[in-house]
Amino acid sequence: MAHKVIIAGGGTGGHIFPAIAIANALRKLEPDTEILFVGAKGKMEMEKVPQAGYPIEGLDIAGFNRSNMLKNLLLPFKLLKSLRQARNVLKQFQPDVVVGVGGYASFPVLRQAQRRDIPTLIQEQNSWAGKSNKILGRKAEKICVAYEGMDKFFPADKILQTGNPVRGAITQSAVSREEAMLHFGLSMGKPTLFAVGGSLGAKAINDALMPHLAEFVNKDIQLIWQTGKLYYDTAKAAATKYATHVKVYDFINVMDFAYKAADAVISRAGALAIAELCVVKKPVIFVPYPFAAEDHQTQNALSLVNKQAALMIPNSEAGARLVNEALSLVQNKALMQQLEANIAPLGGINADMTIARAVLGLIK
Known part of the structure; x- marks a missing residue:
């Protein structure tokens, strides 16, 4: 039976292109793997992922706005809504594993997957881990990192030093x-x-x-x-x-x-x-x-x-x-x-x- 994988995250090319590289590698290893991306509505992944030949679902989620604090008043509501949407996506698609690549959509999807005992893997791209990944790292099965010394953010036994994926192009x-x-x-x-x-x-x-x-x-x-x-x-x-x-x-x-x-x-x-x-x-x-x-x-x-x-x-x-x-x-x-x-x-x-x-x- 074909395996099902969700890849969640995006926001910038820095999150999207590595995510697509991982999806392409999964297809190389197991050509019949079903892959679904989950991104943030209105962000560039909604355009770039379909161009790469993969389906994507969008969540209503935004990040913390550092330049306009008023906009953050709606954040708790958006987070609750995105958690509901993420739960529905998981219910419908029923993935075997969920991968988080960072960016707004990563958190609600991995959080809900962890609540349902679906295995999760985090791909932390930076040398300084973000808040969301630090929280998600506690329950993730594997954390793939690109830099040394990441055990100050994550449990050492879960860390896999992989480097960051670069496009085949x-x-x-x-x-x-x-x-x-x-x-x-x-x-x-x-x-x-x-x-x-x-x-x-x-x-x-x-x-x-x-x-x-x-x-x-x-x-x-x-x-x-x-x-x-x-x-x-x-x-x-x-x-x-x-x-x-x-x-x-x-x-x-x-x-x-x-x-x-x-x-x-x-x-x-x-x-x-x-x-x-x-x-x-x-x-x-x-x-x-x-x-x-x-x-x-x-x-x-x-x-x-x-x-x-x-x-x-x-x-x-x-x-x-x-x-x-x-x-x-x-x-x-x-x-x-x-x-x-x-x-x-x-x-x-x-x-x-x-x-x-x-x-x-x-x-x-």
């Missing part, structure tokens, strides 16, 4: 540098930077780049700039006169091309971005998003900085320092080689299969 990419450069309309042989702020864009990175676009032309350095939807029109307009060197996109679907074209990368420090950068072995300057829960992006970045495998600039200093340091990095061959050599051993390309095996191992 990146781990198995065969694109050449020439093809990548051609795709973005760039010239071979010129130093190239790739600036990316995650799937939703990053204001501090965008604001830091905007006044300095002329410098890219003056120094003959190329820039691939993923702005996110909100900043795209502003950036596109500003970059028009520098179009030979600055290429602007709201979202890049072919990340393997962007990584291949780049000599160095400017990035937020989400767990997915870090996992990808370790696999593609790129020198990187991290600008951690300071408002992430428990400031986990700074912790993520420091785990590489402490190994001399990356550079880091605090969000508040990006405007003053980022462009200068990025331009000097791509001109400093020795520093780039050192960063590449130190980041290379941190990449794991089999995390998805290791996690998928752990999931199937929980089925009674």
Whole structure:
């Protein structure tokens, strides 16, 4: 009989793409496995998961709003409603195991699964565990982690060190540098930077780049700039006169091309971005998003900085320092080689299969 697995969570690409990688690995191991995703209504998983070929159910749930406290008054009601909805999904689908990848929808689904003695597995992507996962970890059968020292958050006997799953499009990419450069309309042989702020864009990175676009032309350095939807029109307009060197996109679907074209990368420090950068072995300057829960992006970045495998600039200093340091990095061959050599051993390309095996191992 086919096994049934629910994968719950989402909110950002950092949760969704690893979840899809786990689902694909499950299908590789057991092609007839029935997989259902559960996400948050109105979030990007409701679009990205069906595009990847999987069904998804949406819950009415939102996260804690740090910028508008009034919005949090409705949170208890939304949580109760989402717990009811999660219970109904479990009743209808009757999964053998439930996987939580973080994000709003993860908590109600895993909470209800644990109440019904359905085995649960948590995939904790960050070096600093979120509150929900710490609560869920007490009753989860397995907790898959990407960083060392996670026993300060979870019971040591439940932890499985797997690394973070990276999309097959990146781990198995065969694109050449020439093809990548051609795709973005760039010239071979010129130093190239790739600036990316995650799937939703990053204001501090965008604001830091905007006044300095002329410098890219003056120094003959190329820039691939993923702005996110909100900043795209502003950036596109500003970059028009520098179009030979600055290429602007709201979202890049072919990340393997962007990584291949780049000599160095400017990035937020989400767990997915870090996992990808370790696999593609790129020198990187991290600008951690300071408002992430428990400031986990700074912790993520420091785990590489402490190994001399990356550079880091605090969000508040990006405007003053980022462009200068990025331009000097791509001109400093020795520093780039050192960063590449130190980041290379941190990449794991089999995390998805290791996690998928752990999931199937929980089925009674």
